[in-house]
Amino acid sequence: MSKTGAGNFFEDFRIGQVIKHATPRTITVGDVALYNGLFGPRFAVQSSDVFARAIGYPRSPVDDLLVFHIVFGKSVPDVSLNAVANLGYAAFRVLAPVYPGDTLNAVSEVIGLKENSSRKTGIVFVRTTGCRQDGGKVLEYVRWVMVRKRDEAAPAPGDHVPRLATVLDPKILSEACPPINVAAYDFAISGNKYRFGDYQVGERIDHVDGITVEEAEHMTATRLYQNTARIHFDLFGAKQGRFGRRLIYGGHVISLARALSFNGFANAFHVAAINGGRHVAPLFAGGTVFAWSEVLAKAELPGREDVGALRLRTVATCDRPCTDFPYKTGDEYDPTVLLDLDYWVLIPR
Amino acid sequence: MSKTGAGNFFEDFRIGQVIKHATPRTITVGDVALYNGLFGPRFAVQSSDVFARAIGYPRSPVDDLLVFHIVFGKSVPDVSLNAVANLGYAAFRVLAPVYPGDTLNAVSEVIGLKENSSRKTGIVFVRTTGCRQDGGKVLEYVRWVMVRKRDEAAPAPGDHVPRLATVLDPKILSEACPPINVAAYDFAISGNKYRFGDYQVGERIDHVDGITVEEAEHMTATRLYQNTARIHFDLFGAKQGRFGRRLIYGGHVISLARALSFNGFANAFHVAAINGGRHVAPLFAGGTVFAWSEVLAKAELPGREDVGALRLRTVATCDRPCTDFPYKTGDEYDPTVLLDLDYWVLIPR
């Protein structure tokens, strides 16, 4: 019997199955520095302990997306090592801030299974939860992924597609955000002066800047998350595959788009939830990522006078500046679109 | 009105204008590690807490140039986003040591403005100051930069070229250096045995080693500093520009030259001041940086028996070993020269 993990195939999953993932991981200021070097985020709350303390955090929290990538990375060896495609995210909620020194664990529950008509693959829906050392939940999300079968003749292990909210209720968005002392939030050094009230539903913002991605960068990021998906690291194997080259982890594009969105949303300091996300096209090294956003909705939060929520659609493109907001023609995405992300951010009122 | 920062154009500046820059930044041991990985400095004071404590620091201070890059980075979105060229530095002084855990802010004052005869651009002189969380100044320097006008017809916003010292007075060089216990400075493990008294004015030293720069490296460094100048990151845009490729942040060359200078100046542990610096030519990825230095002057420091100051000219070149000290022919720089830096370092007596 092999001692190496070959990962699960479609027929290995069961509805209700719970998988504890390896490896537990203590997050440090070293991880934060490397994340900063790879993406260049500038949100003041995550950048300055002094700024964070002034408004009510004990110190700078770890970037919400770095927490996500680490939790996601743990699920790869069990959930998506035999994936053909990572299809989408939904019901993504940040439940508590994470600080350097915290240790994260991850667990996934299989909540849906649907064999494809080819019988060669099936779609696996998992709800993955990230927990702190004290057991407190810090993050949960649903993702679905198309996974190969080991044996085409194997019976489908289940047939259930879960119903998922397409938009998370704003009522639950403020769990990971402590009460903010807005009077102490220094808009003079936070990047711009715009608050909740300054954004309009329907407003579109081009984030202007572009960042080119190198092989060394995405591999370093993805290893930092202990994500083991081979397609990101193995050029020898990739040359024989459908792309002929290494594929960049989709989460890399999300982090770049988030960092770029500072130029326009400098005070949207917290990603509270992701309603849905889709990797429309793969990104390869050498591509330059641009992004734009639209304010889809605004929401006040129950009991919170300090912060409000903006629902954003952020679209990332490859080798295509976003001055004219490229998106879809009818149901067809513009061929330069990489990412279509629908999410809630919190911003001072 | 756009919520994205388009940066200031020449006509937007005013003499005496004071600009507080985003984003405040807590420096950590993570930043130090990444800086070490990108440049490979070996000065014992910055490398070993034990060594630093033995001679009088509370712990290893952060590399002076890392502090500079972070302060500089903050000024980019306000000062040089529309720059054609970064022309020079002067009156650069390190005013206090910075330790991991300190949080830096930056502010710039416009001290000079001079429209060019083409009326398409102008030169902006700013004095930028880096401050700690307690308001204490850690660094200040003047830089001047050629900035585009938004509208050629706009009147010049001022006409004043500041007078700047070409050499900083050695009297003010020791502010950021605590009293050093030279008896506890272990020359057996600091890299070489040479002290203040061992260097002669006019002495030239080839730093021997060369380091090639990759795209991933300079982009990671420059993002770490939260420097947003597009030309360093955006290959798509750069292809349509005058260089056809990404330009490496000039400060990257300064840090490489400083790290290389360890081979010859192993005990010159503190960059106290920069009299003047010029980026003679741009560096692109794939280039290999070499460097050599000349001792321009030596100075004892008032009230200090522990350390003395060496005034160095360090010249960095691209793809050109420095065994024969390439510099100028008449007024013309050798075509391989990247950097001409005139600065003061402190070294034990």
Added chain:
Amino acid sequence: MSKTGAGNFFEDFRIGQVIKHATPRTITVGDVALYNGLFGPRFAVQSSDVFARAIGYPRSPVDDLLVFHIVFGKSVPDVSLNAVANLGYAAFRVLAPVYPGDTLNAVSEVIGLKENSSRKTGIVFVRTTGCRQDGGKVLEYVRWVMVRKRDEAAPAPGDHVPRLATVLDPKILSEACPPINVAAYDFAISGNKYRFGDYQVGERIDHVDGITVEEAEHMTATRLYQNTARIHFDLFGAKQGRFGRRLIYGGHVISLARALSFNGFANAFHVAAINGGRHVAPLFAGGTVFAWSEVLAKAELPGREDVGALRLRTVATCDRPCTDFPYKTGDEYDPTVLLDLDYWVLIPR
């Protein structure tokens, strides 16, 4: 007299000579994060402070190989700056765990010298020891390296080849491992369930995954270790040398192979000793590293019921998956083999 270090040539060494190396180095969580980003190790003891504390460590120890690389790096300017080839390692023992905050020093003793028949080079054998700030030894190993002579006519400085154990006695393997509370070792999240008793002598395991190496990655790693060997960094010089390109530090392959070996040896949390190691062929950027291992022996450790030792041969290859365990035909290595490493790891019983 030159103030730059030209390194020692063969005739500069003497049997019994002791060399204290520059530069002392405090290891931080920043170093650990960068190491994780560059290699992607997933051993739970090094990844999670919580996991480490549960089983008996005060916190996560620093990866044994990161400690090795830092100690090794210090020895380069004195021992191998004029090396033609790094020939081998032996008698490599980890003597104490290292934690973030510890400061390392290194010292080497020359224990053998043997001129080659060409009289152009000679082999230098050194025993290098890494020490903590309190003087406690953390690591020692012997390496031998072929070093150029400055002057072919110089007499050989000695003629002695030391006798080195080919296999380290298991009795001495547990010095750096505190007593482990195996009941608290959570095999559900450590990567797999296999313990000492589950491995058989002669068992071979393909580690499946491949990792491609980029120039930026190996240079960043090697600078992090303050290793100054020019061939890793200087493309300009390398173009004129025997390879025509930069050579990747051999230790980079060891760290990649160790990280890959998690897939099969997830609980082999500690590299206790290296019996012998050979860099069979050089690795260049763009190559994809694969690895497989064979269990050469198993040993119980005196007085230890908690952990046992596995003696492994790990073979790393370039651009060659290891499903069929490529190694040697007769005495000839398979041309894809990069590394042949014979070492002891500890694993819970």
